[in-house]
Amino acid sequence: MxxxxxxxxxxxxxxxxxxxxxxxxxxxxxxxxxxxxxxxxxxxxxxxxxxxxxxxxxxxxxxxxxxxxxxxxxxxxxxxxxxxxxxxxxxxxxxxxxxxxxxxxxxxxxxxxxxxxxxxxxxxxxxxxxxxVWEQEGTIIEPLPSLRKPGFSAFVNIMHGCNNFCSYCIVPYTRGRERSRKPLEIIRELNELAAAGYREITLLGQNVNSYGLGLENKVDFADLLLMANNVDGIERIRFMTSHPKDVSNKLLYAIAEGQRICEHVHVPLQSGSNRILNKMNRGYSREHYLELISRIREIIPEAAISSDLIVGFPGETEEEYLETLDMVEKIRFDAAFTFMYSARSGTRAALMEDQVEIDEKRKRLAQLNKQQYQIATEINRSLEGRIDEVLVEGVSKTDSQKLSSRTRTNRIVNFSGQKDLIGKLINVRITEARTFSLFGEVI
Ligand code: SF4
Known part of the structure; x- marks a missing residue:
């Protein structure tokens, strides 16, 4: 030793x-x-x-x-x-x-x-x-050492903090105002990751769409994505999270154009009611959001769209909750993360008086999940028989006899295969659909 x-x-x-x-x-x-x-x-x-x-x-x-x-x-x-x-x-x-x-x-x-x-x-x-503890954010310190888990998939921060102050969210208070990393620092990190064998990167920020604010050189998120797309060795580029109010057509065309940029857009809707969106300080309306979904589908027809949804925000009436259900039905998200509102002390929403009863929130969440799961299952079933490129991530967490992989559209596909496929891009045929995952066979 x-x-x-x-x-x-x-x-x-x-x-x-x-x-x-x-x-x-x-x-x-x-x-x-x-x-x-x-x-x-x-x-x-x-x-x-x-x-x-x-x-x-x-x-x-x-x-x-x-x-x-x-x-x-x-x-x-x-x-x-x-x-x-x-x-x-x-x-x-x-x-x-x-x-x-x-x-x-x-x-x-x-x-x-x-x-x-x-x-x-x-x-x-x-x-x-x-x-x-620094109360205020300082300038971004680069480079800091980092010890990544060995593998083929890595997270890369492109910015820190958030300027949006959604009324339920503590992040702007704990992570400070938005600061973007310099694009050349990010690309240097991507080159290092590619040289170390990483094949998929996820660009991270609370609101990646507003990347570039305050940078000396005028580089926005669409520019950054296309710069990342040119890094040899990186095969897949993902990003999160996009704020619906800031998704430009320039960004959507960049996703459509970049061969390595995955066709998956996560745009948290949160509520289908304009009054609740306003109380949440989200900065968009349901009409704006529906128009965004049409633009995404027109410019990137293959795109999977996922979302976050909250039920039981303070003051949410039954009718307003039904407007969220209506949006889910209209849009048909490929996947959605659903939450019951829970008061977070230190936020404006926690001080709102008209908190919704827990039993009512539970009822709404159960109903919303039922509807969303049904839609996700129907969409997944429509994929049966199709051939998709997947990145093999490892042994399946639910069945140790199978490998788990992910499509460009962020769907999990489990299949039987040799472990030496882990880390590789291969084609599989989808043979069976479930609500949260697919099954396939190597072709
Ligand atoms: S929900 Fe997202 S966009 Fe809104 S304040 Fe929190 S981190 Fe920012």
């Missing part, structure tokens, strides 16, 4: 929430490894890092539950273990108060992830808790 490695301090990261956090955890891992730490299982770790999400209350409760478990273990077995806490929850003052009482060693925020190694040193030397 390498003695140096044996003696090296060990870390374990617990990641909660969205792809942004997954990507931030890769940066945290890179920073820690550069400081001499090595990755380990949770039991052996000398340092446990929580990278947290505050989008929903349930996510916060999960974090507090796990934190309690870790701190209890530290008391009983590992008094020398350090606990660091970062991510969106750390940006919230009431959370930091709670962490102080519970004995967390290091707290850092979304804007100063790069400071983690220095904060660790301070905590070790002073043997006192170190809480350092």
């Amino acid at each position: 390498n003695n140096e490695l044996y003696d090296a301090p060990k870390y374990h990261i617990l990641t909660y929430g969205c792809q942004m956090n997954v990507r931030d955890s890769e940066t945290i891992a890179g920073l820690l490894e550069n400081s001499g730490y090595v990755s380990s299982g949770i039991e052996e770790a000398d340092l446990i890092v929580f990278n947290t999400c505050s989008v929903r209350h349930s996510a916060e409760n999960k974090v507090y539950g796990k934190l309690g478990e870790i701190l209890a273990r530290r008391r009983k077995k590992r008094p020398d273990m350090l606990v660091a806490f970062g991510g969106c929850m750390a940006q919230l003052p009431d959370v930091r108060q709670r962490l102080k009482k519970r004995g967390v060693d290091i707290v850092f925020g979304t804007h100063n992830v790069h400071e983690l190694p220095a904060l660790l040193d301070m905590a070790k030397q002073s043997r006192k808790p170190v809480f350092q």
Whole structure:
């Protein structure tokens, strides 16, 4: 055994929430490894890092539950273990108060992830808790080390923060205002990923459509996509999330033109009612959204369209909820993530008085899901017999005898095949459709 490695301090990261956090955890891992730490299982770790999400209350409760478990273990077995806490929850003052009482060693925020190694040193030397959270976003620091999981699919941040202030969302408060990475930095990262064998990249931002705001050179998201499309070795380009108010025709033509850009557009509708959209501060109407869907289908006929939908937003009447159902019926989304509204303290919607009863929200969600699942099943059935190019992602999570793959339109296809196909692009014939996945055979 390498003695140096044996003696090296060990870390374990617990990641909660969205792809942004997954990507931030890769940066945290890179920073820690550069400081001499090595990755380990949770039991052996000398340092446990929580990278947290505050989008929903349930996510916060999960974090507090796990934190309690870790701190209890530290008391009983590992008094020398350090606990660091970062991510969106750390940006919230009431959370930091709670962490102080519970004995967390290091707290850092979304804007100063790069400071983690220095904060660790301070905590070790002073043997006192170190809480350092930047309230305001700074300039983007490039390049930061990063430790990606080996594979063929990678997330790439193109921007940070959000300017939209949807009334139910905490993100602008925890991630700050929009800042775009320089296009050349992004393309440099893509070239490195291609050289390392990655074949699919997902460009990440809270609102990728507004990429480029504040950059010296006038480069928008459509330009960036086409630049990414020219990176040799990257076979598939995905992106999320698009805001319906900012999808330009230039962007849709770029998706249609770029051979490597996948024909999948995720555009969160959230509600089918204009009054509720207004209360949500979404910045578009149902008419605008329907017109957007027509433009997507006209310019990219092959495109799969997916969405996010919320039921039970404060004040949502039965009629307004039925307007959401009506949009689902009219548009026929290929897939939709559906949610019951849950109040997020610190947001404007949480202060609205006319909160909808939980039983009513449950009823609406169940009905909405039933309708959406039926539509998704019908669309999937129409694909039976068709031949599609898929990227083979690994062994299926639901059937270890099968491989799991994804079409350009983001549909999962499970099929029987040799493991050496993992990471490859192959053609499969769709043989059977289900609501959330397809079955196929290699041709
Ligand atoms: S666009 Fe709205 S929902 Fe999305 S991150 Fe920004 S504020 Fe939140």
